[in-house]
Amino acid sequence: MIGVFMNKRPLNSMIRGNTSYEKLEFYRHFVDTFKEPLCFYSLDNIDPYRASIDGYVLLPGKNLTQAEVRVPEHHFSRAIIYRQRNLNKIKKFIRNHRTRFYQFQSKKERNKWTNYELLNNVPEIKSHLPETYPLTWDNVINILEKYKQAIVKPIYGSLGKKVVLIEKRGQIYTIKEKNEFRLVHSEVALEHLEMYYLSKFKRPKRFIVQQKVNTDRFRHRIYECRVSVQKTSSGEWEVTGWAVRLAQKGDYLTNVSQGSEIIPFSRIFNPKSDTAYTIRDVTTRIAKQFEKHFPDTIDLGIDLMLDNNKHVWFIEANLRDQRLSYYNDREMWRRTTITPLVFIQNQMVSESVTKDG
Ligand SMILES: Nc1ncnc2c1ncn2[C@@H]1O[C@H](COP(=O)(O)OP(=O)(O)O)[C@@H](O)[C@H]1O
Ligand SMILES: [Mg+2]
Structure with a gap:
């Protein structure tokens, strides 16, 4: 069983069956295909001193049900924890149960200045960072x-x-x-x-x-690429999804929440082009450097802009990719949802082999 740690609000809407960025259907696909149960929970469902979680469990072929289960050994975090009190609680939980916790996200991992500094140390990445x-x-x-x-x-x-x-x-x-x-x-x-x-x-x-990046335009509108880089079953970083966000006319922001339109990556780029190659290369380098500082990182949503010369620029790395950029492409959305879980399941298998051996 893998624990999936979420913030309260997205967890609640997923349980109620509302459409949110957490899609139960894709988690179910993972459970049914890989025969690995999941236990969803938020801070409210745990007690650092209790050996069980009162969470929401998904078993192969079954519906999501509330249940008390033993704390799993492996966890994937989709939550962002800001408050010190909450941070203390989850850290105590991780320590007390000696869990393997992937993709932990607090202020420290989300600091845009320190993230810039750690990337700026790598010569191959430096040329892709705005000053x-x-x-x-x-x-x-x-x-x-x-x-x-x-x-x-x-x-x-x-x-x-x-x-x-x-x-x-x-x-x-x-x-x-x-x-x-x-x-x-x-x-x-x-x-x-x-x-x-x-x-x-x-x-x-x-x-x-x-x-400011002198951003390239498509149909007179600026755009940004969202690239999903994840640890796959092979243990390697790979690009598992990409899409383009086209800003509203005249806007300088490309966030979906600011009204950008999502279009397929292939509408602008040939996936076999030099630009696509550079995008893969830069994003996997960025992921590896991130992993050096935050070793439990397995899932990044990286934002890139291109300038008029098609030079690739790093804008930011998201540790909780909401995957909204892939919602037009169900296969991509599903793949990016399950890939980190498949990676964790593989880790569990190899760890248990080591233990038994
Ligand atoms: N250096 C930059 N050059 C050009 N546009 C930028 C730059 N930094 C940010 N932007 C624009 O502002 C948006 C938001 O900035 P970002 O760093 O991604 O912060 P947020 O966390 O709010 O998304 C980006 O999606 C992009 O459209
Ligand atoms: Mg952004």
């Missing part, structure tokens, strides 16, 4: 002088929230931001930009500033 700095006024000005366009974003952001684009044209600075999903532009002189900066970023330590 990035902690947010200071001087760093904004330096990026603008050098690249004319800067992106400021929160270190712990998501869904494109609080991402600001600043452009410099001569002595005029354009600020683009989104307010309740509406695009807001303003054109200001340098002193007003500084006033804006001071009032907008009261806690600059929570942000980074980076070179």
